Amino acid sequence: MNSSPASDVEQRQRLLDAWVEKRRQIAASEAEAAALLAERMRLLDDDVNDHPHHRDAIHRSMIAEYSAAGRLARGSVEYAFADACLLESEHPAVQKSFRRGDIAAAHVREIVRAGMIVRLAVREGRVDAETLGLYDAAALEVAEHDSPGRTRAMVRQIAASLAGETLVERHRRAQGERTVTVRSIDDGLALLQVVLPEHLAAAILDRLTRLARQVIATRDDQDPVLSSDTLDSGEDAVFLRDLAADDPHRDDPVLDDHHIDHDPHAIFGGDTFTTDPCIEHVPADDRTLDQVRADLLTDLLLASDPSSATGTGLDGIQAQIQVTIGAATLAGADERPAEFDGFGPLHPDIARDLAARAGGWSRLFLNHTGVVTATDAYSPTEAMRRHLRARDQHCRFPGCRMPAQRCQIDHNHDHARGGPTSNDNLSHLCLGHHTLKHPDIDDRYRWAARQLPGGDIEWTSPLGRRYSDMAPRRVMFV
Known part of the structure; x- marks a missing residue:
């Protein structure tokens, strides 16, 4: 006898609840593991005090032992020890949340590392000691309700706002860390790593993605060329x-x-x-998006412009990034950091340089919470698109960080069912999350989304669970 729909729903809810609880227990266990590392560091201090001339050897031996016992890379163990010590000594509120299982180890990692500039500002006396507590409270407000990826972007903005000019100085120093390295990863492959300013890296990936999508969209139209x-x-x-x-x-x-x-x-x-009745056909181009991006990067670096070979007009595709900068900063009246939407703070000199090269900028009006309420465009359709891009920054499904320019604009309440075409019923969704609420999907598996006042999106899963995605706030750099 088949189970009833109600029992099926109950079973799915039970499995989901059990999984969420197990994830909480895992986070709590990881907090306990971090506390053990902090305790081990205290023993290290005792050993070093007894044998100060062997400090480095004692530390290396400890790291090697934990690396071998845990079957982890040395670098991972070193980071784990450092994060554990900072968590216990500098971020007690974050540690409590971690022990409760309200945040995961990935959240802790982002909070602790982004907080470096706040800790430095406190030590140098540029901000009050209470500032670190404010940073923890603001960071937890984000981390306990969002993914580690989104937490990373927001805590960097929060830290930059609280630390003030430290961010500008840090970005200026980091310019000297640009580098290109390569290392073998076996099977005839190598990892090419490039360290460069974040806005350039994001622009490079965006343009490679656009080029690759153009190649994939038009590859069936190309005639094979015999060498x-x-x-x-x-x-x-x-x-x-x-x-x-x-x-x-x-x-x-x-x-x-x-x-x-x-x-x-x-x-x-x-x-x-x-010359032969058996004709040999040229294999179809079935490369994936990642493979096409890798091939295009090789072509661009080694053979200049790939469009001469593909003939698909790739040279007309440009990268897109979105930056928010205060009017006074843009005019050079102050040196407050700009915001690289979806990533974090941006050096004001870079933002001003981008502004000089841009074909157009949108003036944004924010309310006291940092939410975009309007733009200065006059064309109704284009104004709404500009408003939504500025407000959303990325896909509005909880945890997703697909940039808005690569998403689709969705009617939260379906237009076919009477949903209006207005800013308070529109939001950006990536293709994968947009299809979750498509009318063609059976109601048993279909998600629903509705926009709340202020731009927050409330999602309802097929199990009836509700998940909120808060409208991205812009940090007011003061």
């Missing part, structure tokens, strides 16, 4: 009569009548000619 190096080589050599009348290779002196006369497989018929 001239293979025209007259191998068992299936191409001869003069194989070529069209206007083919430039017909003038190649290597392709003379001698090759035709000695081709035993030549078959003539009307205006057609082939």
Whole structure:
């Protein structure tokens, strides 16, 4: 006898509740593990005090032992010890949340590392000691309700706002850390790593993605091109009569009548000619998006412009990023950091340089909480798009960080069911999350979304659970 729909829902809810509880227990256990590392560091201090001349050897030995016992890389163990010590000594509120299982280890990592500039500002006396507590409270407000990826972007903004000019100085120093490295990862592959300003890295990935999507969208329209190096080589050599009348290779002196006369497989018929009745077809281009991006990066670096080979107009595709900067900062009246939307603070000099090169900027009006309420555009349709891009920054499904310019604008309440085309019913969703609420999906698996006052999106899952995605707030740098 088949189970009833109600029992199916109950079973799914039970499994979801059990999974969420297990994840909470895992986070709490990881907090206990971090506390053990902090306790071990206290023993290290005692050992070093007894044998100060062997400080480095004692530390290296401890790291090696934990690395071997835990089957972890040395760098991972070193980071774990450092984070555990900072968590216990500098971030007690974050540690309590971690022990309760309200945040995961990934959240802790982002909070602790982004808080470095706040801790430095406190030590140097540029901000009050209470500032670190304010940072923890603000960071937890984000981390306990959002993914580690989004937490990273927000805590960097919070830390920059609280630390003031430290961020500008830090970005200026970091410019000197630009580098390119390569290391083997076996099987004939290598990892090429480039460290460069974040806005440039994001722009490079965005342009590679746009180029790759163009190649994939048009690759079926391309005619295969036979290399001239293979025209007259191998068992299936191409001869003069194989070529069209206007083919430039017909003038190649290597392709003379001698090759035709000695081709035993030549078959003539009307205006057609082939050297073999078994035609070999060129394999279809079935590369994935990542593979096409990697190939395009190679072409751009080693062979300049790939559009000369593909013929798909790739040279017309430009990268897109979104930056928010205060009017006074843009005019040079102050040096407050700008905001690289979806990533974090941006050096004001870089933002001003981008502004000078941009084809247009939108003036944004914010309320006291930092939410965009309007733009200065006059065209209704374009104004709404500009408003939504500025407000959303990324896909509005909880935890998703797909940039808004690569998302679709969705009617939260379906237009076909009476939903208005207005800013308070529109938001950006990536393709994967947009399809979750598509009307064609069976109601048993379909998600619903509605926009709340202020731009927050409330999602309802097929199980009836509700998840909120808060409208991104802009940190007011003061």
